[in-house]
Amino acid sequence: MQSQVLVRPSPQVLRALWLGFLAMAFAVAQVVAVQARGAPDSFADLAEKISPSVVNITTSTVVAQATDRRPQLPPGSPFDELFRDFMDRNNRGGNGDQAPRRGQALGSGFVISEDGFIVTNNHVIEGADDIEIEFFSGKRLKAKVVGTDPKTDLAVLKVESNEPLPFVQFGNSDAIRVGDWVMAMGNPLGQGFSVSAGIVSARGRSLQGTYDDYIQTDAAINRGNSGGPLFNMDGEVIGVNTAILSPNGGSIGIGFAMASNVVTKVVAQLRDFGETRRGWLGVRIQDVTPDIAEAMGLEKAAGALVTDVPDGPAKEAGMMANDVIVSFDGQDVRDTRELVRRVADADVGKAVRVVVLRDGKTQTLSVTLGRRETAEGEGQSAGSSQTPAAPQEETLLGMTLRVPTEQEREAAGLPTGTTGLLVVGIEVGSEADAKGLREGDVITEAGQQAVSTPADLTKRIAEARDAGRKSLLLLVRRGGDPRFVALSVN
Known part of the structure; x- marks a missing residue:
């Protein structure tokens, strides 16, 4: 049997260990302090460095005056002529129209190049017919608009200067x-x-x-x-x-x-x-919520769910409604907002790889992007030559449904050849009510399959229950715009 021997360190050793511990603690404290990076002693040096590149912007616009501010008086009133003469003296031309005045607005901006390009907000210069730039030195120059983008509220201006202007760089x-x-x-x-x-x-x-x-x-x-x-x-x-x-x-x-x-x-x-040129994929999308993910049998609520594919780049590449876009141009897609920004940032005409989930399997599509600005405002034609059967209502999932008439199909903006069920009533307090379904909505798909009669929806509900699913995914159109809604089938 082995015995253990307890060795007691000498006082000198203990002192050395204690001093070493203190030194280590001090070093750690210094590292933490460096990482925390407290407030600078002063911002003066930074302000002095960048102030010459920042500008004040004054804009002016002609503002029309009200045509007639006379009080309403009874016809023939002795005051009517008095007020008319008074107003006419203050109006130009005496015809009831006051002289237009110039309204001014103030804003800020900054110079991004020595040759005079300036960045500001679109709302600062929107509608202005005169723009003046004041520099930190007191120098004033007239500016012209190079281009604007209301979607991001940005504008680029240009001034002409005989000498290079101080400017600042963009950071990450x-x-x-x-x-x-x-x-x-x-x-x-x-x-x-x-x-x-x-x-x-x-x-x-x-x-x-x-x-x-x-x-x-x-x-x-x-x-x-x-x-x-x-x-x-x-x-x-x-x-x-x-x-x-x-x-x-x-x-x-x-x-x-x-x-x-x-x-x-x-x-x-x-x-x-002089304008923006954003990429365009050509799909309508919505976020994949947890209940939608469960209804579709997805492992996680991520990606962008395609609700409609009108004529455009995505359709030409073979993308379909019910596809879930999980990757765009080599990067994972978390939600619709992220996808929209990445598509917009991509070059027009670029061929990108788009990975979608379809029927539980991934497929890779090659999509040549169009230009969003060109495509905006284009829509699908409505109407159909099909004539529905006589209306017969049935209540399912908290909704009263029936086959829509031709006029109702047109009012709902259904694409040609699309069938569906018209919502004619919503049970107050039902899940359908809570999730925003309303009278006039049209359900075109259930469980990722087309529905044209209440019997079709009843069958989809039974299939979801048999598969052990808690909810059923519905494709709902309102005013031509599609979106997915998952409703409980239990």
């Missing part, structure tokens, strides 16, 4: 982290050049636009800051200040700047073409 907004320091510059409330600082509060915010990718910051942003730059600590533009969330019109620390990685693509196209 994807590299910014929540908690990083940022600086906003601009012309808040018409007060002239002003600097505010804060941190990144959130990323990937969406307001109302299709291509939204906003950085949220608590740096003070007010009216007049629109179009101005949001800088990182290296003096690079990582956002364009666009909007604030406020109950009173002033800054409460919730401001939004369009991320630079969106801005740079739009600005490049506006500079080169």
Whole structure:
């Protein structure tokens, strides 16, 4: 049997170990402090460096006046002639039309090239017939509009200068982290050049636009800051200040700047073409929710579910309704928002590989992208030569359904040759009611199969139950726009 011997270290050894531990703790504390990166002692050097590239923008527009502001008086009233004479003296020409006046608006922007290209918000210069740029030095120049993009609220202007202008570079907004320091510059409330600082509060915010990718910051942003730059600590533009969330019109620390990685693509196209040229896939899509994933037998709720494939690039490539797009041009697709942005960023005419899930298996399609701006506004023709049977109503899944008439098919915007069931009633408090189904909707598919009679839907419900599914996937059209809804069959 082996014995164990307890060795007691000497006081000198204990002291050396303790000093070593303290040294290690100090080193770790220094590393943590470096990683935390506290507030800089001053933002003065950064502000001094980038201020010459930031500009104030003043726009003016002719605003028509009201044609007649006389009070309504009874015919023949002794005051009628008095008011008419008074108003006519203040109107040009005495014909009841007041002289138009010029309205002014203020905003901000920043120079991106030494030859005078300037970035701002579209809403800053929209409708303006005169645009003046004021530089930090006090110099003023007239600007012309190179191109605008209302979808991202961006605009590119151009000034002519006899000498090179100071400008700033774009940074990588994807590299910014929540908690990083940022600086906003601009012309808040018409007060002239002003600097505010804060941190990144959130990323990937969406307001109302299709291509939204906003950085949220608590740096003070007010009216007049629109179009101005949001800088990182290296003096690079990582956002364009666009909007604030406020109950009173002033800054409460919730401001939004369009991320630079969106801005740079739009600005490049506006500079080169004077307009945007976004890729177009040619599908209608919706997110894959957990209940839709369960109804389709998918492993996870991810990807973009194709609800309709009108004439266009995707249809030519063989894409079909009910396909789930899981990869686009070599990158996984998490949801519809991500897919829309990636398609828009892709080059028009580019052949891309699109991976879809169809009937539980993956298929790879090669799609040559079209141009979204050309395709917008094009739609499918409605109507059909088929005549439905006599209406016969039946209640299923909390809905009263029947075959639609020809007029009802046209009103619902059904594509030619499409059959379906018209929703003529919704049970209040039912799951169908909770998920937004309404009278006038048309169900064209159930369980990824076409339905044309209530008996077809009854059969699909039975098949889902027999397969052990908790819900049934319905393709619903409203005003011609399709979407998928999963309803419980238990």
